[in-house]
Every structure is written in structure tokens, then in C-alpha cells.
Amino acid sequence: MARVLVGVKRVIDYAVKIRVKPDKTGVVTDGVKHSMNPFDEIAVEEAVRLKEKKIASEIIAVSCGPAQSQEVIRTALAMGVDKGIHVEVSGPDYETLQPIHVSKILAKIAQNEKADIIIVGKQAIDDDSNQTAQMTAAMLDWSQATNASKIEKGDKHLTVTREIDGGLETIKCKLPTVISADLRLNEPRYATLPNIMKAKKKPIQKTTPKDLGVDISPRIQILSVEEPPTRQAGAILPDVDALVGKLKEGGHI
Amino acid sequence: MLSGCSRRIGTQWKRFQSTLVIAEHNNEVLSPITQNAITAAEKLGGEVSVLVAGPKCGPATEALAKAEGLSKILVAENDAFKGFTAESLTPLILKAIKQFNYTHIVAGASALGKSLLPRIAAKLDVSPISDVIAIKSPDTFIRSIYAGNALQTLTAKDKIKVLTIRGTSFEPAALEGGSVNSETLAVDGCATDLTIFIDQELSKSDRPELASAKVVVSGGRGLKSGDNFKLLYDLADKLNAAVGASRAAVDAGYVPNDLQVGQTGKIVAPDLYIAVGISGAIQHLAGMKDSKTIVAINKDPEAPIFQVADYGLVADLFKAVPELTGKL
Numbered sequence: 363m364a365r366v367l368v369g370v371k372r373v374i375d376y377a378v379k380i381r382v383k384p385d386k387t388g389v390v391t392d393g394v395k396h397s398m399n400p401f402d403e404i405a406v407e408e409a410v411r412l413k414e415k416k417i418a419s420e421i422i423a424v425s426c427g428p429a430q431s432q433e434v435i436r437t438a439l440a441m442g443v444d445k446g447i448h449v450e451v452s453g454p455d456y457e458t459l460q461p462i463h464v465s466k467i468l469a470k471i472a473q474n475e476k477a478d479i480i481i482v483g484k485q486a487i488d489d490d491s492n493q494t495a496q497m498t499a500a501m502l503d504w505s506q507a508t509n510a511s512k513i514e515k516g517d518k519h520l521t522v523t524r525e526i527d528g529g530l531e532t533i534k535c536k537l538p539t540v541i542s543a544d545l546r547l548n549e550p551r552y553a554t555l556p557n558i559m560k561a562k563k564k565p566i567q568k569t570t571p572k573d574l575g576v577d578i579s580p581r582i583q584i585l586s587v588e589e590p591p592t593r594q595a596g597a598i599l600p601d602v603d604a605l606v607g608k609l610k611e612g613g614h615i
Numbered sequence: 616m617l618s619g620c621s622r623r624i625g626t627q628w629k630r631f632q633s634t635l636v637i638a639e640h641n642n643e644v645l646s647p648i649t650q651n652a653i654t655a656a657e658k659l660g661g662e663v664s665v666l667v668a669g670p671k672c673g674p675a676t677e678a679l680a681k682a683e684g685l686s687k688i689l690v691a692e693n694d695a696f697k698g699f700t701a702e703s704l705t706p707l708i709l710k711a712i713k714q715f716n717y718t719h720i721v722a723g724a725s726a727l728g729k730s731l732l733p734r735i736a737a738k739l740d741v742s743p744i745s746d747v748i749a750i751k752s753p754d755t756f757i758r759s760i761y762a763g764n765a766l767q768t769l770t771a772k773d774k775i776k777v778l779t780i781r782g783t784s785f786e787p788a789a790l791e792g793g794s795v796n797s798e799t800l801a802v803d804g805c806a807t808d809l810t811i812f813i814d815q816e817l818s819k820s821d822r823p824e825l826a827s828a829k830v831v832v833s834g835g836r837g838l839k840s841g842d843n844f845k846l847l848y849d850l851a852d853k854l855n856a857a858v859g860a861s862r863a864a865v866d867a868g869y870v871p872n873d874l875q876v877g878q879t880g881k882i883v884a885p886d887l888y889i890a891v892g893i894s895g896a897i898q899h900l901a902g903m904k905d906s907k908t909i910v911a912i913n914k915d916p917e918a919p920i921f922q923v924a925d926y927g928l929v930a931d932l933f934k935a936v937p938e939l940t941g942k943l
Contacts, residue, residue: 489760585770590763609943
């Protein structure tokens, strides 16, 4: 049976309308609702389903970030994950923490924990990078299956259906492997109150990138974060004829 | 002596940018996003080469041979690249980087580019930059974060820059008037058993490709069923438009996933985007708000889509859309 590692990131809740800081150094995060990155919820759900199907033996959730990252680990534990590892990174280090750093951390933990399958979300909805799975696979020299919408267990491999630009494709990935979860992989469950209570007793191990021997020195310098240009408010037209007129005017028809 | 000499050469080389663009193709045609990637590469300054790898490279290589201003096309034709897996292409590209000392590696931010470039970057121990929308200098780029609600300008400190570019943010490079030489790359060491491509199931359509269409007609939950999407197909046919969808329409099973426009689907920026029965959630706007003209047809006057629409029609789509199609 496989040991599964899932990566979970604490991000600003997807429904929050973000605000850029007036000094253009980033977006306002203080006092803003955060939750688990939606794609990571799907990754956790898939890991739990693998355990329910007796494919996975143990699931470990890893989160890199400030102390509050433990909240998303607790959520993962409440969904059915067995134990958590919190890799503490805070302050300015967290501002410049990138997928390259996280993937090195995940790769190291995967080796320490003898994981066979790593599942992460396809992208975090804050930095929108879509890199961590691919980079973790590269660090470990494992196969990768990005944008997975279906996972089936074979002998020494997984058959994964991926969402690609023109439709779907199916690949066979040799185990051990790294998977990134797409929206359609599954419908994540809600953590029930008894499971939330139980999750409080599950262990969360704390570590740091330094303990893991991972250098997190910045690879980028953020020069500014700004509001995108806003669109001019448009006009509400009275009927279809007016719309046809505007389309003609604009040279669209 | 020797080290002093190589250091001098080192500083001289630094002044020259040289970029490798990873071409995307399906063994039959070159994917249009490659042309956008070439334009982005040209903005970096310096020489631009393009790599065509795959089981059958002829058609893409021929198309690229007519591009203007390219310095070279590298061709690696082998069955090892079946399915264009990142695991087989990465060693090839690493070898090319080693041989030609590229300072920049560029690909379109398509499913292929997104899957492949981070793997290459990790092998080079550099941090890739995803979905670049503007190039300010060879090391400074702009990209959107938080579903397009903020623009981040950053300087990449790594020696080699690995970038995926947003196709809709760069004009396509013309594929005429030039004559580019091609060179064969050795493919030894690229075959891998890590990942094996099995098959593909592509949505068939005679309409223009969503990501590069001039006009896009998109439907949301308001369409109520997959059958009702026919209303949009009829309208799209009149406008020679591609058809897109919101996540709600995809999740409800009205249309396949690859039609999804938004943060987690396709990013489009057509001349005309017609949103029908789409409320305009942040995640959907992320995929279409750079369209030149946005038209919204929705019966809810409070729908957020009207805040970004140039022209809004508060109407029942089941009446308005057939009427519009009839009048075009």
C-alpha cells in the first residue's frame, strides 16, 4: 500500500475580493479570511479516497507557511488525513517563498517519510503559479501527472486522465509519482464536527526548511504589486436592435 | 591564466541574450501559441531559436522555417516524444541548454508549457515565471496573480530565466518572409518509462480555437441544459466565433471541460466576448476581462458581469439570443 503526501496551502479565501496595499508591496492579508487552497482540498479528498479504497496506507499533509498554516493542516486532518507536518516559514521569508522552495521541501519530506504518491493542487489561487507538482517530480526524478481528473491504480503504476487544452488525455505513470489535482477530480467532502474534534488529537509535527536542509533564499525580487487597469463602465442597451447597432458600429459584424 | 580568460568570456557572454522557444505542435500543425511565444522571445532581445520535438516534426518545422528573424530551428524527431511528455522532453531541452548556453527558455502557458517548463526549471535549479503578460527587460516581468486581480512586477535573480507566456498578451509572430535553417538534435537519453502516453480524447469542432478566436460566445448556468447550448452554437456560427463556458456550465455537464474560460480554464482576450447567462464570478472574469469588447446578456440586472461589460442587455437569453442570431 502506498504512503501518500499531500501539499496544502493557506490562501486568501477564493470568494474574497482582494485589495492591493497602497504602498504596492503586495495585497492586504491581515484580517482577511483565509482557507485551504480549493485545489488542495481536492488533493486531500483524493488521498482520503485512495485510503478508503485501501490503496493508501497513511496520508500525511504538509503545509509551508506561518503559524496559521496549521489551521489548514487541521482541516486536512478533519477530512481524513492521518498526520500533519508544518514547515514554518514566516515574515519576509514567506513573501518570497516560491514553488521551487516548496517543491524542495516536499521532495525532502517525501524521502524522509518514504512516500510513494504526492498529490498537490494544480495551482494555488493566490500566486497562480501551477509549478509545485512538476518541480517536485523533477527534484525526485519521479513521473508527473498534472491536471488530473481521474486516477486509477494499476500494478506499479497509476493510470491518470489529464485535462489538456483540446480535451482529455490518458497516461500511465510509474510509481512513485507526483500528481496535481484539477477541478474535476472529485467533490471534496465537508469535515464533520466529530471529525473536527478527532482531528485535534492527531499529531502535527513542526519543522523548518533549515532542519530539512532546504535553502529558501529568494529567487525573485518583487518590485511592485498593482491593481489591474479597471474597465470603463459600459451601457445597458434597451433591446437587441440597439445591440446589433453597437456591434455594427464596433466593426464586429 | 586560464581562469582569467574564461571569466572574461563569461562577462562578454552575459551581454548576449539567447532564447530557446519550445514549439508546440501535434505532429500535423504548429500550435498558434508558438507564434505568441516567439514574439515574447523577441522582446527579450538577442538571438531566438525554436525547438521542435516530437514523433513527427516536419509540418511544424516547415511552418517555422518561414518565420522572420529566427536564428535557428532545432529539430528532434523521435518516437520517444510520443505524447510530448515532460519526462521525455526535459532531458532533451537540458542538453540543448548545455550545448547552446541559452539565457532564456520560453513556451506558451498552455497545458504543455505549464506541464513542461517547471520540470526543466527544477532540473536547472531556477525558479520559473508562469504566465508572463509583459516583458520589461530581460530579467523583469509582469504577471497576474489572484485571478487577475493584481499585477506583480518581479525581477528574476536566477541565471537562466524559464518563462511561460500568456498567449493573448503577445501578438503572433508572422510566419512568412524568412528562411530559417534547421539543425538536428541528438535524442539519446530521452526515452523514458516514467510516463507512457496512452491516448487522447479531443473535443471535435469546426469552430475557431477558443484561446485564439477573434470572437467568443460563452454560456453559463443560465443556459439550463446542454441542449440549449445550441442557441449559442447558432450565434457563434453567424459570428465565426468559438464557444466557451463558465465553470458552472462545465460542472453541470452542459459542455466539456476544455471549453471553460477562467482562472482555472482558458484565458481568452478576443475582440468580442459575448457572455450569455453568466453572472461574472471573479474566477470567470480572470479568463476574459482583457477582451476588447464585452457584451453581457443576462436577466439579472445585478449580475457582476454588467460591471465589466461594454454593452449589457438585461433580457431573457432564450428570447434575446435567437433574436440576435436572426438579425446578424
